[in-house]
Amino acid sequence: MEQAQATKPTAASFNFGREALRRAGRLPLVFALTVGLVVLCLLIGQYGSEELKTTTVTGLVDLIMVVGLYTFVGNSGVLSFGHAGFMAVGAYASALLMIPILTKGALLPALPTFLANASFAPVPAALTGAGVALLLGIVAGIPIVRLAGIQASIATFSFLAIMQVVIGNWTALTRGQMTMTGIPISIGVTEPLLWAVVAIGIAYVYKQSRFGFRLRATREDALSARSLGISVGRERFIAFVVSAFIVGISGYLYAREVGSFSPENFYLEITFITIAMLIIGGRNSLAGAIVGPVVVSVLLEVLRQSENSSLPVTIPNGSRDIAFGALTIIVLILRPDGLMGRRFS
Amino acid sequence: MLLQVEQLAVSYGALRVVHEVSLEVSEGEIVGLIGPNAAGKTTSLFAIAGALKPDQGRVTLDGKDITGRSPEDIVRAGLAVVPEGRRILSSLTVEENLRLGGISRTKTQELHEEIEHAFERFPRIAEHRHSKAGHLSGGEQQLLAIARALMAKPRLLLVDEASLGLSPIAVEAVFAALLEFRSADRAVVVVEHDVERISTIADRIYAVSEGRSRYLGARGEIDREDIEAIYLGRRPEMEEATTVGGQP
Amino acid sequence: MKEVVQYVIDGISLGALDALLALGVGLIFGVMRLVNFAQGAYIMLAGYVLFFTISASWAVVIPLTLLAGIAIAIITERVAFRPLRGADGSTLMVASFSVAFLIQSIMITIEGSGPKSIPIWSFVSESIKVIGLQIPVLDLISIGVSACLIVGLWLFLTRTRTGLAMRAAAEDFQMLRLLGGRATRVIAVAFALSGLLAAIAGVLLFSQTAVVGPEVGTDAVLIGFVATVIGGLGSVQGAALGGFLLGALTTALQATLPNGLSAYRDAFVFGAVIALLVFRPQGLLGNRADAERVV
Numbered sequence: 001m002e003q004a005q006a007t008k009p010t011a012a013s014f015n016f017g018r019e020a021l022r023r024a025g026r027l028p029l030v031f032a033l034t035v036g037l038v039v040l041c042l043l044i045g046q047y048g049s050e051e052l053k054t055t056t057v058t059g060l061v062d063l064i065m066v067v068g069l070y071t072f073v074g075n076s077g078v079l080s081f082g083h084a085g086f087m088a089v090g091a092y093a094s095a096l097l098m099i100p101i102l103t104k105g106a107l108l109p110a111l112p113t114f115l116a117n118a119s120f121a122p123v124p125a126a127l128t129g130a131g132v133a134l135l136l137g138i139v140a141g142i143p144i145v146r147l148a149g150i151q152a153s154i155a156t157f158s159f160l161a162i163m164q165v166v167i168g169n170w171t172a173l174t175r176g177q178m179t180m181t182g183i184p185i186s187i188g189v190t191e192p193l194l195w196a197v198v199a200i201g202i203a204y205v206y207k208q209s210r211f212g213f214r215l216r217a218t219r220e221d222a223l224s225a226r227s228l229g230i231s232v233g234r235e236r237f238i239a240f241v242v243s244a245f246i247v248g249i250s251g252y253l254y255a256r257e258v259g260s261f262s263p264e265n266f267y268l269e270i271t272f273i274t275i276a277m278l279i280i281g282g283r284n285s286l287a288g289a290i291v292g293p294v295v296v297s298v299l300l301e302v303l304r305q306s307e308n309s310s311l312p313v314t315i316p317n318g319s320r321d322i323a324f325g326a327l328t329i330i331v332l333i334l335r336p337d338g339l340m341g342r343r344f345s
Numbered sequence: 346m347l348l349q350v351e352q353l354a355v356s357y358g359a360l361r362v363v364h365e366v367s368l369e370v371s372e373g374e375i376v377g378l379i380g381p382n383a384a385g386k387t388t389s390l391f392a393i394a395g396a397l398k399p400d401q402g403r404v405t406l407d408g409k410d411i412t413g414r415s416p417e418d419i420v421r422a423g424l425a426v427v428p429e430g431r432r433i434l435s436s437l438t439v440e441e442n443l444r445l446g447g448i449s450r451t452k453t454q455e456l457h458e459e460i461e462h463a464f465e466r467f468p469r470i471a472e473h474r475h476s477k478a479g480h481l482s483g484g485e486q487q488l489l490a491i492a493r494a495l496m497a498k499p500r501l502l503l504v505d506e507a508s509l510g511l512s513p514i515a516v517e518a519v520f521a522a523l524l525e526f527r528s529a530d531r532a533v534v535v536v537e538h539d540v541e542r543i544s545t546i547a548d549r550i551y552a553v554s555e556g557r558s559r560y561l562g563a564r565g566e567i568d569r570e571d572i573e574a575i576y577l578g579r580r581p582e583m584e585e586a587t588t589v590g591g592q593p
Numbered sequence: 594m595k596e597v598v599q600y601v602i603d604g605i606s607l608g609a610l611d612a613l614l615a616l617g618v619g620l621i622f623g624v625m626r627l628v629n630f631a632q633g634a635y636i637m638l639a640g641y642v643l644f645f646t647i648s649a650s651w652a653v654v655i656p657l658t659l660l661a662g663i664a665i666a667i668i669t670e671r672v673a674f675r676p677l678r679g680a681d682g683s684t685l686m687v688a689s690f691s692v693a694f695l696i697q698s699i700m701i702t703i704e705g706s707g708p709k710s711i712p713i714w715s716f717v718s719e720s721i722k723v724i725g726l727q728i729p730v731l732d733l734i735s736i737g738v739s740a741c742l743i744v745g746l747w748l749f750l751t752r753t754r755t756g757l758a759m760r761a762a763a764e765d766f767q768m769l770r771l772l773g774g775r776a777t778r779v780i781a782v783a784f785a786l787s788g789l790l791a792a793i794a795g796v797l798l799f800s801q802t803a804v805v806g807p808e809v810g811t812d813a814v815l816i817g818f819v820a821t822v823i824g825g826l827g828s829v830q831g832a833a834l835g836g837f838l839l840g841a842l843t844t845a846l847q848a849t850l851p852n853g854l855s856a857y858r859d860a861f862v863f864g865a866v867i868a869l870l871v872f873r874p875q876g877l878l879g880n881r882a883d884a885e886r887v888v
Binding site: 157166275 | 673677686687691701815856860863864870871
């Protein structure tokens with residue numbers, strides 16, 4: 001009698017399992033996606049080829065950029081063409097703090113002393129770089145957030161152009177059009193992955209906060225939101241500044257990944273790529289901001305493999321960009337809310 | 346029968362605004378459409394005119410099925426709209442507005458003659474012929490909107506809230522124009538919120554409320570209580586409830 | 594004194610070019626509320642056609658280049674923008690950005706990303722002596738061509754039926770349709786015109802720079818936007834005016850900025866754009882209502 005009871009699964013343990021599953025189903029999609037991302041990247045870091053690891057790092061940098069972009073664009077409904085400017089600032093600022101002092105002296109002889117002698121460890125450099133981006137976000141945000149939709153977007157484009165000109169000409173600080181180089185390269189997948197989780201965390205906390213909710217109310221119907229006492233300008237400003245910080249982090253990681261860059265790396269191509277990733281994933285949700293870069297990176301990787309003839313189908317060079325451009329237009333026509341659609345935020 | 350609308354259903358995105366609207370308009374009559382705000386009157390008009398695609402239902406103009414066709418085709422089939430708020434192109438001159446009204450016409454010479462004719466018929470707007478239409482008064486703009494619609498030589502005119510914001514004299518002029526338009530082979534559908542006013546020119550009246558239409562009757566036959574019920578939402582059951590126990 | 598006159602003529606010539614760029618952008622924005630980044634790609638394509646055909650006589654080159662501009666504009670309208678009619682502003686913007694990127698990528702795939710120099714006809718780089726000044730022939734051509742185009746466009750908009758429809762569409766697109774105006778035709782004509790303007794602007798631009806590459810269109814289209822914003826979004830006269838003012842502003846800054854800052858000239862111009870958007874969003878010729886409606 002007792003033995004039979006010992007081997008039979010009790011009602012209590014059966015319910016416990018069911019309860020755990022139900023709880024898991026109620027977890028936010030973002031949480032599940034992040035876990036999936038972490039697992040995937042750790043696996044690649046452990047078993048992937050060097051090439052695959054590089055692609056993954058690039059993908060993670062893009063993902064952080066897109067998550068930052070979402071924080072402003074997704075919550076406010078205002079498209080920004082200027083965020084590459086924050087990426088540039090994050091990259092240049094953290095580079096200035098990380099390049100070995102001797103190299104720095106040779107590359108940038110005209111640097112002010114406090115910068116010339118500065119040598120930061122990676123994490124402080126990242127935070128400082130992102131911090132400078134945040135400050136710039138405050139300055140740029142003040143005029144931009146009070147503008148209506150299309151005009152705000154044009155203003156962000158102007159901001160991008162201004163950053164190009166300033167970075168391209170402030171030679172004492174940036175070497176102008178010449179390549180900024182000498183940044184110690186970091187090859188692992190772990191560091192970008194950790195920062196990606198941090199970025200997703202910040203974006204999630206923001207979007208779940210009452211600031212995020214208020215801003216999303218203005219996205220749907222600005223007039224009604226205003227009548228509820230929501231200050232559209234202020235809410236947009238907060239999102240703008242937070243997004244600048246996140247994008248600044250992606251700039252730091254970009255610098256660490258490539259080791260050298262110049263102003264054109266932060267202009268139209270990266271702007272298009274990140275906007276397209278957000279659109280494809282779904283501009284209305286953080287889940288979309290995660291899914292978009294992942295899906296696009298995978299697709300680009302597949303296309304690149306076929307460009308190099310390692311897959312049965314060969315495609316001419318440069319067709320990656322063509323496919324990307326065409327895909328974005330198709331998504332806009334057929335499913336403008338992207339893969340994640342409108343159901344999530 | 347000039348216009349036949351059967352079981353029209355229209356949505357704005359996911360929100361269905363018109364559930365079931367049906368009406369008939371014969372040549373030579375003015376049909377009134379009354380109802381409270383947000384009942385679906387304007388939405389129905391827009392769906393008939395092609396500015397919105399109906400989810401269900403059928404619209405037949407002069408025997409031709411025009412359901413879901415583009416506004417460009419529907420205008421050429423003989424229907425013209427005078428929308429709510431007049432929607433005068435204020436950056437164009439009065440004459441240009443009239444020219445625009447005739448944009449579906451093919452014979453340019455006829456168009457010139459029609460414009461002159463319109464100025465004769467509506468001398469109030471002729472004075473401002475070369476001024477920007479935005480400078481006209483409300484009443485003048487309403488007349489211009491009607492004259493503009495007439496440039497397409499329609500057989501059916503859809504007029505939405507033509508008396509809104511106008512002085513009684515202006516309203517008289519507007520209604521006079523509509524009465525003049527009505528003739529042996531033409532008709533008018535007038536959306537109005539002011540029941541008194543519409544009763545002066547409409548031959549028959551429908552009511553639209555909460556997205557559904559109901560035929561009320563010909564002028565003179567209409568029940569006051571019916572109209573109160575439509576506007577105030579009073580239902581017969583509630584009438585009884587207030588008198589239960591004998592106390593009002 | 595001579596220098597000042599020189600600068601003034603430079604300013605007018607540059608303004609003429611900017612006005613053409615602005616009109617191309619402004620026409621489409623007027624009828625569709627679309628900020629057409631692809632305008633830059635139209636210009637770039639015209640430049641490449643110029644490059645490939647330059648050895649032929651100008652009677653062949655010019656029409657071919659203009660046709661190329663019109664064709665690419667109409668193709669992009671049909672394929673990418675018509676399905677998106679009625680979409681919200683940011684969707685349209687991303688779409689035009691994608692189209693620009695797509696065309697640029699196609700060009701890079703076919704021709705590579707390096708710049709190509711165009712052996713432009715020699716007479717273009719000459720100057721003629723007028724009242725003791727050396728005035729570049731190109732300046733005169735630019736001003737002349739632009740003036741003709743602007744007048745032609747004005748005549749088209751005020752005297753023709755389609756032009757009237759376009760002005761109506763810019764104010765109330767739905768009303769135009771309700772009156773029976775053929776929306777599709779109006780938009781197609783707007784695109785064809787902007788393609789034509791892009792091609793002509795391209796010819797003038799590349800005659801001056803003598804170089805073309807996949808990215809040349811971007812700067813040009815930015816100028817177009819800036820000028821349209823200055824003049825007032827949605828106003829065609831505003832676009833032309835904005836172009837001239839922008840040319841004047843750019844030349845003035847070039848002339849007056851101290852040496853250390855002159856490289857930042859463009860940054861000042863864009864900064865002025867942002868300031869203008871904040872303090873006078875309707876631009877110079879738009880009215881308040883336009884600014885509000887753009888939300």
